[in-house]
Amino acid sequence: xxxxxxxxxxxxxxxxxxxxxxxxxxxxxxxxxxxxxxxxxxxxxxxxxxxxxxxxxxxxxxxxxxxxxxxxxxxxxxxxxxxxxxxxxxxxxxxxxxxxxxxxxxxxxxxxxxxxxxxxxxxxxxxxxxxxxxxxxxxxxxxxxxxxxxxxxxxxxxxxxxxxxxxxxxxxxxxxxxxxxxxxxxxxxxxxxxxxxxxxxxxxxxxxxxxxxxxxxxxxxxxxxxxxxxxxxxxxxxxxxxxxxxxxxxxxxxxxxxxxxxxxxxxxxxxxxxxxxxxxxxxxxxxxxxxxxxxxxxxxxxxxxxxxxxxxxxxxxxxxxxxxxxxxxxxxxxxxxxxxxxxxxxxxxxxxxxxxxxxxxxxxxxxxxxxxxxxxxxxxxxxxxxxxxxxxxxxxxxxxxxxxxxxxxxxxxxxxxxxxxxxxxxxxxxxxxxxxxxxxxxxxxxxxxxxxxxxxxxxxxxxxxxxxxxxxxxxxxxxxxxxxxxxxxxxxxxxxxxxxxxxxxxxxxxxxxxxxxxxxxxxxxxxxxxxxxxxxxxxxxxxxxxxxxxxxxxxxxxxxxxxxxxxxxxxxxxxxxxxxxxxxxxxxxxxxxxxxxxxxxxxxxxxxxxxxxxxxxxxxxxxxxxxxxxxxxxxxxxxxxxxxxxxxxxxxxxxxxxxxxxxxxxxxxxxxxxxxxxxxxxxxxxxxxxxxxxxxxxxxxxxxxxxxxxxxxxxxxxxxxxxxxxxxxxxxxxxxxxxxxxxxxxxxxxxxxxxxxxxxxxxxxxxxxxxxxxxxx
Ligand code: ATP
Numbered sequence: 064x065x066x067x068x069x070x071x072x073x074x075x076x077x078x079x080x081x082x083x084x085x086x087x088x089x090x091x092x093x094x095x096x097x098x099x100x101x102x103x104x105x106x107x108x109x110x111x112x113x114x115x116x117x118x119x120x121x122x123x124x125x126x127x128x129x130x131x132x133x134x135x136x137x138x139x140x141x142x143x144x145x146x147x148x149x150x151x152x153x154x155x156x157x158x159x160x161x162x163x164x165x166x167x168x169x170x171x172x173x174x175x176x177x178x179x180x181x182x183x184x185x186x187x188x189x190x191x192x193x194x195x196x197x198x199x200x201x202x203x204x205x206x207x208x209x210x211x212x213x214x215x216x217x218x219x220x221x222x223x224x225x226x227x228x229x230x231x232x233x234x235x236x237x238x239x240x241x242x243x244x245x246x247x248x249x250x251x252x253x254x255x256x257x258x259x260x261x262x263x264x265x266x267x268x269x270x271x272x273x274x275x276x277x278x279x280x281x282x283x284x285x286x287x288x289x290x291x292x293x294x295x296x297x298x299x300x301x302x303x304x305x306x307x308x309x310x311x312x313x314x315x316x317x318x319x320x321x322x323x324x325x326x327x328x329x330x331x332x333x334x335x336x337x338x339x340x341x342x343x344x345x346x347x348x349x350x351x352x353x354x355x356x357x358x359x360x361x362x363x364x365x366x367x368x369x370x371x372x373x374x375x376x377x378x379x380x381x382x383x384x385x386x387x388x389x390x391x392x393x394x395x396x397x398x399x400x401x402x403x404x405x406x407x408x409x410x411x412x413x414x415x416x417x418x419x420x421x422x423x424x425x426x427x428x429x430x431x432x433x434x435x436x437x438x439x440x441x442x443x444x445x446x447x448x449x450x451x452x453x454x455x456x457x458x459x460x461x462x463x464x465x466x467x468x469x470x471x472x473x474x475x476x477x478x479x480x481x482x483x484x485x486x487x488x489x490x491x492x493x494x495x496x497x498x499x500x501x502x503x504x505x506x507x508x509x510x511x512x513x514x515x516x517x518x519x520x521x522x523x524x525x526x527x528x529x530x531x532x533x534x535x536x537x538x539x540x541x542x543x544x545x546x547x548x549x550x551x552x553x554x555x556x557x558x559x560x561x562x563x564x565x566x567x568x569x570x571x572x573x574x575x576x577x578x579x580x581x582x583x584x585x586x587x588x589x590x591x592x593x594x595x596x597x598x599x600x601x602x603x604x605x606x607x608x609x610x611x612x613x614x615x616x617x618x619x620x621x622x623x624x625x626x627x628x629x630x631x632x633x634x635x636x637x638x639x640x641x642x643x644x645x646x647x648x649x650x651x652x653x654x655x656x657x658x659x660x661x662x663x664x665x666x667x668x669x670x671x672x673x674x675x676x677x678x679x680x681x682x683x684x685x686x687x688x689x690x691x692x693x694x695x696x697x698x699x700x701x702x703x704x705x706x707x708x709x710x711x712x713x714x715x716x717x718x719x720x721x722x723x724x725x726x727x728x729x730x731x732x733x734x735x736x737x738x739x740x741x742x743x744x745x746x747x748x749x750x751x752x753x754x755x756x757x758x759x760x761x762x763x764x765x766x767x768x769x770x771x772x773x774x775x776x777x778x779x780x781x782x783x784x785x786x787x788x789x790x791x792x793x794x795x796x797x798x799x800x801x802x803x804x805x806x807x808x809x810x811x812x813x814x815x816x817x818x819x820x821x822x823x824x825x826x827x828x829x830x831x832x833x834x835x836x837x838x839x840x
Contacts, residue, residue, distance in 0.1 A: 117431030121838045123639030127249045127686065128815040129314040130712065131796025132777070137770040138739040154310060161294050161308070161320060162358045166327045166365025168293065169286040172259075173331035173366075174373040176267055176278050177389050180499065183271040185477070187214050188497045192478040195462075195493070199482055208459050215273045215451040219539065222268025223447035225261045227440045227538045233261040235535070236542045237284025239631040241325050242346045243640050244287070245318060247796050247815060250640075253284075254291035254321065256300045262288070265540030270499060272451050273458075275531035277500060277545025279332035279390055283325050283342070286366070290324025291317055299748050312746040315796065323359045327366035329598065332544075334371075334388025336363035338598030345594045390545070390602060393505045398575050398608040405614065411558060411576070412583050412615035415551060416622025418528070419587020422547075423623070423630050425532050430637055433536060443538035450534055457526045458496040467491040467519040476506060492519050500545045507552035507577045517560050524553035535630070543630065547588045548581040555580015578603065582612050586619035590629030624825070639838060641819035647789035648823045648832035656788050657781040659818070660802045660811025666691045669708055669769050673725050674762035676716055680752040686713045687799035689809045690772045707801055707809050709772035714749040718742055719771060721755055725764040737770070778803045781810055785821060792818050 133139075143150065191214070194207035226234045232252050240253045252258055266281040292298060294317060296308035311317065325346070326339035333339075340360050344351060367387060374386035400408075437446055468484035469491050478497045479489035491514065495503045506514075531546030558580060559573030582599055586592065596613045600606060627633065635642055665679060666689045679688070691705025719725070724737055777791060778801045791797060792815055802811035816837065824833035 117427075117434060117637065119633070119636040120833060120835050121639050122641045122816060122820060122835050124816070124837050126243075126640050128641070128798040129244070129247050129249050129318070129796070130798045131247055131315040131318055132773075132798065133313070133315060134712075134715075134773040135775050136709075136739075136773055138737065138742075142739045157308060157311075158358060159361070161290075161311075162323050162362040163365055164293050165286070165290045165320065165324050166330075166362040167369050168289045169282070169324060169327040169362075170331045170366045170369035170373065172263060172285050172289065173282055173328075173370050173389055174377070176263060176282070177374065178377060179267045180270045180278060183218075183267070184499050187271065187273075188478040190214070192480050192497060195480045195482060204463070208455070211273075211455040211459060212452050215455045216448050217272075218268040219272035219274060219451035220444060220448050222265040222272065222539045223444045223537070225268070226265050226540060227443045230255075230258050230261040231538070233258050233265055233284075233540055234538050235540070235634070236280025236544075237262065237287070237540075238280050238346070239635050239638075239640075241284055241287045241321070242631060243635060243642055245322055245325070245343070245346065246642050247798070248640050248642060254288045254317075256288070256292055256298055259285055259288040259292075262540050266542070269539045269541045273454050274451060274537075274539065274541060275454060275500065275527060275534045275546040275549075276539070276541030276543075277390070277548075278542055279544045280542025281540050282332040282389065282542075283328035286324035286326070286328025286331070287321045288324070290320040290322075290327070290362075294320035295747075304744075309740060309743040312743040314747075317747075318796070319355055319358075322355070323362040326359045327362045329594070330363035330366040330388070331370045332389050333598045333602045334367055334386075334390070335598040335601035336360065336367050338594050338601050339363035339366070341594035341597050342591075345591060388602065390501055391505065392578075392602045393509045395508070395574075395578075395603045395605050395608075398572075398578070398603070398605050400575070400608070400611055405611070407558070407562075407576075408579055408611045408615050409618050411555065411579050412586070412618025413622045414554070415580070415583020415585075415587035415615065415619035416625075417587070418550075418554070418584055419547075419590070419619060419623045420626035422528070422532055422588050423627050423633055426535055426630060427627070427633050427637070429533065430536050430634065434637070440538075447537045447539050450530070450537060453533075454530055457530060458492075461519070461522060461526060462490055462493045462496060465490075465492050465516075465519045465522060467516045469514060476502065491515050492523060495523060500549050504545065504549050504552050504581065507549070507556050508574045508581075510574070512559075512563065512571070512573055515556065515560070517557065520553050520557050520560070524550060524557065527553065536634070543588065544585060547585040551581035551584025552577040553580070554584070578608075579611065579615050583615045583619045586616035587623045588630050590620045590623055590632075592616050592620050641816045643789070643793045643815065643819050644823065645793070646823070647786040647793075648821045649830060651785040651789075651821060651832055654785040654821075655781065656779055656783045656785075656800075656802050656813060657811065659785065659788070659821075660781070660813045661817070662811040664689055664801075664809050664812045666705060666809060667711065667768060668692070669772075670765055670767050672762075673720070673757060673764045673766060676720065676766065677752065677755065677757065677762065680713060680716060687711070687812070687814070688713070688716075689801045689812065690768055691809055705809060707778060707803050707807050709769075709774040710776040710799060710801060711768055711772040713752075714745070715742065715771050717749055717752060717755060718745045719766060720752075720757065721745075721750060723757075723761070725761065725766040727764055776801065778807075779813075780805070785818075788813060789818055789821070 191207055191211055194210055198204050198206050232240065240250045243250050244253055262281050262285055266278050269276045270278050294308065294311050297304040322343040326343040329339035329342045330336040340356060340363055343359055371384045371386050375381055375383045437443055462482055466483065467490065468488040471479060471487055471489050476494040476498050480493035480497055482490040482493055484490050495506060528550045531550060534541060535543050556573050556577040559571055559576030562569065563571045586595055596609065596616055599612050600609045665683055665685060669690055669692060687710055689710050690708045692708055718741060722741055777797060779788060781802050781804055788800065791800060798815050800813045801809055802813060804810050820835045822833050822835055824831045
């Protein structure tokens with residue numbers, strides 16, 4: 064029986080009583096009891112005939128899971144026993160060295176990106192400033208406008224070509240992809256060296272091209288790739304195997320390093336080592352312990368320190384160590400606030416939540432549009448070029464139309480343009496546009512009161528909000544943190560300016576409100592709370608302002624969550640990634656393991672025939688097979704499939720077959736000849752069963768699977784509830800869970816994807832559980 068025909072087993076007395084929403088039509092209406100019965104009849108196989116683009120209630124079957132459970136087979140135990148305590152110490156020492164290297168290399172990449180962007184942007188804005196100032200009196204302003212357009216379009220097109228044609232997984236910030244990886248989903252090519260190269264040059268191109276993007280988000284992805292590369296001691300892309308660190312070639316080991324790399328990326332981006340650790344914790348790593356926390360913190364600290372040393376030296380102040388992160392918020396004097404201001408911060412947090420939800424909604428619609436109509440690669444590049452041209456047009460129009468002049472002297476910008484302002488004055492909007500978005504955030508935080516006109520900041524806010532919304536999701540490498548901070552800083556500053564006007568007696572610091580607005584907007588878009596609070600505290604260096612920032616972020620999250628998910632989650636759902644959230648869906652206690660498991664199970668005997676293994680691997684797509692001491696007698700009935708002995712993975716079987724670890728008879732077979740290194744060597748790009756060739760004679764041979772199977776994998780009784788199954792998968796990073804009856808006989812199997820289909824459903828304050836459909840796309 065093929066897997067498509069196989070029906071899951073639901074015992075009639077255990078049918079779901081209270082259930083979530085109607086998934087059949089995707090309307091989200093609450094089910095009545097009839098719907099419930101009907102729905103429970105098609106638990107796993109209710110895939111729609113046509114896949115509706117933009118449906119958030121579909122899971123794609125193309126994403127495989129990672130195996131974060133350690134396979135404690137005899138080979139591993141023998142290896143550890145034979146090498147003894149010295150090997151454990153060596154491994155532990157190697158881990159620290161790798162985390163040290165992750166910190167250093169991530170920081171060096173950050174420095175490279177930063178310096179390249181600075182040098183190229185300086186050239187660009189220097190040239191533009193010259194042409195604007197000289198053309199304004201010669202009536203040739205069209206020249207700097209066209210020049211600006213070319214200087215935007217050329218780098219953006221280069222970056223977009225790299226991403227679109229060389230490595231599409233390098234698009235965007237990479238945070239959703241890293242989040243999925245840490246959660247246990249294999250995203251193809253996400254931690255490859257080619258992805259890193261495209262990411263690095265792509266982000267330089269996007270920022271230099273003037274798009275509404277930042278370089279900080281991509282740093283997290285870059286750190287993750289660095290970590291995955293260094294920790295394995297080999298690169299499959301470069302076809303280099305240093306033959307060291309092969310004992311780290313397992314999914315769970317690699318995951319720990321990748322979480323360290325992501326943390327080091329945050330630390331380098333924001334100068335926030337603690338924020339980096341919390342980011343890895345908050346954004347998904349499925350396993351956490353004290354030792355790992357300590358090492359990740361070490362990598363983050365090393366990353367911040369290395370970046371600081373290199374950038375300080377580059378800027379001619381070695382030893383000064385005043386460049387903590389790529390994003391420099393500038394020096395905040397102690398930020399003072401009063402009790403009465405908490406009310407304003409709460410309101411601003413709520414506004415951030417509303418604006419964030421609006422941003423996410425517009426971006427969701429845009430992404431669906433892109434999925435439907437912008438599929439050709441040249442169209443993706445064309446769209447990026449169009450947005451680059453639009454960005455400069457918006458900027459130029461604002462500078463041209465808005466008459467906002469301030470005396471020179473109090474401007475922190477490098478390239479003040481005079482435009483139509485009088486002598487000794489500069490155009491305020493020109494100052495904001497003629498610099499990188501990071502520098503603009505700094506300006507809005509630190510420009511003295513009275514530096515901007517209300518109208519110009521308001522127009523800038525609307526323009527930048529829409530631009531950044533359109534930009535996120537383009538086929539370019541780009542971060543969302545900076546555009547969100549900049550948009551928020553703009554409306555936050557407006558709030559400050561409004562308060563100045565409304566309460567003339569108050570000594571209002573508009574920079575403080577710009578900071579709160581920036582936090583609220585970013586929180587409303589990405590919905591991170593713990594790590595974002597700490598990142599902002601570390602980036603501003605103001606512990607005393609931690610509570611207002613936290614309150615603002617919590618309010619932004621609550622209000623935003625009322626309407627939709629965070630932007631990363633929306634994109635993850637759109638891609639149909641089977642992500643496991645932190646908590647099981649509510650009201651799911653009455654669903655049992657027997658209700659979600661697949662049955663009958665394809666199993667292998669402990670000593671199995673080579674021909675049968677090959678036939679099963681060719682006919683079935685499954686990745687895990689329980690090992691039993693006898694086969695099912697009647698696969699179609701609900702009879703059991705033998706006493707459980709262990710589980711073996713498809714990848715292990717393929718390695719065994721490829722290396723011809725089989726013999727005419729088990730008696731002459733000596734497992735001591737086989738070492739675990741054979742499996743480490745093949746990791747992570749296992750061959751397909753199609754690449755395995757055996758002779759007719761060899762098909763009659765047998766393999767003893769006992770030394771290779773995981774004899775201690777987790778199993779669960781059929782009567783366990785869904786929340787229990789869920790927590791096992793989430794907490795231990797499992798991929799398969801064998802379901803047994805009271806006599807330890809295999810009666811079913813549950814995979815990570817089977818559990819990921821049950822999701823919390825929220826809509827305008829209502830909550831329930833939804834069962835997602837699995838699509839082939
Ligand atoms: P992944 O690709 O990450 O391994 P998956 O759920 O897509 O996850 P498959 O092995 O292709 O994995 O499983 C598809 C369906 O078949 C799932 O519903 C699962 O419960 C079921 N299944 C998995 N392994 C077996 C097996 N050995 N025998 C019978 N059914 C299985």
